Amino acid sequence: MKGYPTTFLGLFDPPTSDRPAITQIEIPIIQRDYAQGRKDDEATLIRDRFLDALIAAARSDEGMGLDFIYGELRSGVLRPLDGQQRLTTLFLMHWYIASRAQTLDSNAAWLCFSYATRPTARSFTAALATHPYPGESQTPSEWITDQPWYLYPWRQDPTIASMLVILDAIHIRFAGRDDEFTAIWQRLERRPTESSPGAIWFLFLPVEDMEYGEDLYIKMNSRGKPLTPFEVFKADVETIIKEADPARYRHLAESIDGAWTDVLWSYEKLYGGDKTVDDEFMRYLTFIVEICEWRDGAPERRWRDKDSRQLLPLEERARLALADPGNGYAERNRDFFFHAFDTWVGTDPAEVFNGLFAVGKTRNDSLPLFSSTSDLLGACLTRYGSEFSAQETLLLFAVLLARQAGETLTTGDVQRRLRSLRNITAAFLDRDRYMSDYVASTERLILQGVFDGMAGFRDYWVTDESLKWRWMDQHPEVIPAIHELEDNLLMRGRIQAIDLQPEMLSTRARAFDEVSERTLRDLFGATLLTKGDYSRDVKWGGKVRQLGSSQKDDSWMDLLTTGKREDLAFIRDPLMALLDDYSARRSSGSAEGKETLDAIRSEWLAERESRSYFDWRYYLSRYEGARSSVGDGYFHNKTYDQTLGGFSYRHLRILYGGSYVSRFSDALLRAAWVEGGLRDVVEEPNWFREDDPGLRLKGSAVEIHCMEDGFRVDVPHERPDVSATVRSVLDQFAATGDGLVPVQQSFNGIRQVDSEDRIQLCVRLVRMLVAD
Structure with missing residues (x-):
């Protein structure tokens, strides 16, 4: 026309x-x-x-x-x-x-x-x-x-x-x-x-x-x-460009209602919105302006003044970014502004992004993203300013930079650098405080391919990316294994918990992919305990520890990716031992993943049972009820001491939140409640802000408390009628006069360790109390 x-x-x-x-x-x-x-x-x-x-x-x-x-x-x-x-x-x-x-x-x-x-x-x-x-x-x-x-x-x-x-x-x-x-x-x-x-x-x-x-x-x-904000903004931008860059004004005037609208209209038709692209334009324009502000290193231009901290109108921010005589980066920002639109003209942006990225595992060259879509442009047009993450913002900026650089970057350069950017941004990013640093570091990585001076991002993640690059250059045969590990949902690009021995890396990568599958998550955590105490020090002087939750990916990501490579030996050593054991069994014709993990765990439990050695690792490995299924996998124990073997028996608590402000359970009492199928006769050991709760029988309100050397049985003052019955039961367990049912223990040279299974003892005790 x-x-x-x-x-x-x-x-x-x-x-x-x-x-x-x-x-x-x-x-x-x-x-x-x-x-x-x-x-x-x-x-x-x-x-x-x-x-x-x-x-x-x-x-x-x-x-x-x-x-x-x-x-x-x-x-x-x-x-x-x-x-x-x-x-x-x-x-x-x-x-x-x-x-x-x-x-x-x-x-x-x-x-x-x-x-x-x-x-x-x-x-x-x-x-x-x-x-x-x-x-x-x-x-x-x-x-x-x-x-x-x-x-x-x-x-x-x-x-x-x-x-x-x-x-x-x-x-x-x-x-x-x-x-x-x-x-x-x-x-x-x-x-x-x-x-x-x-x-x-x-x-x-x-x-x-x-x-x-x-x-x-x-x-x-x-x-x-x-009569829309976009029309006002569009008129202002045209004026801004006309004054600052007259040679480009006609291109802007023709494109913003022509070729650029065509690009955005394709998304409007796809998502079936309100038959306008005003909102899409405004979201993308806001993205461009904010990138320019962050890139300039002067985000304070966003504010009217430092006291009110109110945002300037977007059109004024655009003027400051694109045309302010005092902004030495204005010309560069105008180049980026035009490029951010022109680069998609005559293309199918969704196809471009689907070639670069994928959602979930992929067997081609596409880079898996840990988000709901691979089409970052479409996500920006529909979600920027609300649910468009800082990582997505940086990745979209990186793609635009790479396209603007053109043939100065090879396809291999772009793929490698985008992967590293995904890896170091796959965590919490403080958008309000450090976005200028993130943007500058992204530009440095994408255009120069260097990790020096990568401000904003966590040093140990950047250091590990640099290490992986050197390792892959020296051992190109391990690249597929490293990528497989990076793409795992529990690693999300950061593999500090994996030993990079080239001769073992491929088998370990395959093994980790299998054992970390969501349906095996609980069994994986239980079996990993057979190789050692992999708990992470979270807070309270090491008294709050973290183990993997069966339901929450974040707990595993915390364990596997938080900290420097040299600080993650606590989980790397048990994990490598498990992966090697698993791989050896699978290579010799062992059954599928679940059966192999079960075999490793069962053999370890049997060995402990053969010598009557029941420590906290045994109880958490054997009994599902003692493990964390919700929350972040936090456990609290007042007397946790790694030099003494870790957790003690009394007050071993599963925290469903981060502290006792949230609900919690006694891990060993809950193990007995689940193991014995006691739901009908005993209240669930799940409490809130109580100092020393116990396992409470529904009929008599008798409470059982887990102690270091046994179980203490308390009869409530208001129920003297059950005292005689309870006493007769306790006598059968050789209880002391204060109601303590002892657990057989032996000294291991460091501390007392159960020599009988206290969970089974607790189940028998409850059933006899209920029966009488």
Whole structure:
């Protein structure tokens, strides 16, 4: 579809080329009421800015472009499908200026402007054509509504009411300028030339196929109605670029309503939104402006002042980023602004991103992302500012940088650097404090391929990325294994917990992929305990420890990825031992993963049982009820001491949150509750803010407390009737006078260790108490 640059008056000129002739403009029924004169705050703000720009252009030689205006053209009648609001404002402004310049000719072609939406609006515009405003002391609205030709029904027409507001607003802006109207009208009469498009110009697109026109109406109006924040921002950006980079202004004016809209419209159709791309434009533009701010290293430009900490309007932030004379990076930012849109023109962005990234495991060269989509552009257009993560922001920026660098980067360079960026950003990023550092480090990594000076990111992750690069350069045969480990959901790019021995790496990677599968998560944690105490010191002087949760990935990520490589021996040594044992059994024809893990665990448990050695690792490995299934895998034990073998028996608590403010359980009592199937007769050992809770029998309220050397049975004061029964049971367990049922123990040279299974003892005790 061919476009013709023209002005409002020029629309009605006899065509000198292949442009069809226009004899009348009629706003069609499908259009809404004229809305630029509404009196709400948003409309007032947008109207003021639009009129200021129009009148500034009319009073100077700078000119102003209004983008595309198009519509169906039949028998000389133009029915606008896009641009009715702008055309109506231009009609009113031309009528006002022609009236004041005393050049209003009722026979002028441009006065053939009417509305099909309402008969009242149609008759009103016809009346204006024959009644010039004399410019007396009355405002236009006062003068018009006081005329005998002003009809009473017109008072109820919202379009006419809006027109009157616009005329008054125009009148206010020309106050005291009576001597300028002739010169202004002469400027408006100038037609576009190759050197000058006109004072106020636009590109006219005639549509002769109505079915195509209706489809185009939906698409082109995906830019949104004029009374939107995007329209205001778009006009401001055009002004900003025109002043700062005139050579690119025409490209911007043509692209923002053309090729750029096409790119965003493809996503609007895909996601089935509101049939506009205003929101998509604003989200992407916000992304671009914020990237420029972070890249400049001057994020304070985002704020109005340091005291109020209020955001400046986006258009002002765009001016500071793209055109501020004091910003030495403005030209670079303009390059990035244009590139961020132009790079997707003529492409399928989703296809590009799906070639770079994938969601979940992949067997091709695509880099798995730990998010819901691989199409970062689509995610930015729909979620930026709300649920678009800092990692996604940096990865999208990185892709744009790589595309802007072009052939200076090889495909291998881009893939390797994007992978490392994914790895070091796959964790909490402090967007408010360090985003400028993150952006600078991202640019350094993508364009230069170096890790030196990577500010913002955790040093030990960056150091490990550098180590992996050197390792892969020295041992290229391990690259697939390293990538397999990095792509695991529990590692998320950070493999400090894996020994990088090249001869073992491939088998360990395969083994880890199998044993870390979600359905095996609980068994994996239980079996890992057979290779050692892999608990992580979380807080409280080492008294709160973390083990892997069967339900929560985060607990495993904490264990496997938090800290320097040299600090992760506590889990690396047991993990490597388990993976090697697992691999050896699988290579010798062992059964599938679950059976292999079960065999490792069962053999270890049997060995402990054969020598009557029941420490905390035995109990947590054997009994599911003693392990953490919810929360972050936190355990608390007041007397945990690694030199004495780790956890003791008393007050070994599963924390469902991070402390006793959340709910918690006694791990060993809960093991007995689950193992014995005691739900019907015993309350679940799950408490909240209690100092020393016990296992409470539902019928008698008798409580059983786990002690270091046995179980203490307490009879509540209000139940003296059960004391004799309880005493008779305790006698059968050789209990002491204070109700302690002892557990057989032996000294291992360091501390007392159970030599009988206290969980089974507790189950027998409960059943006898309930039975009696």
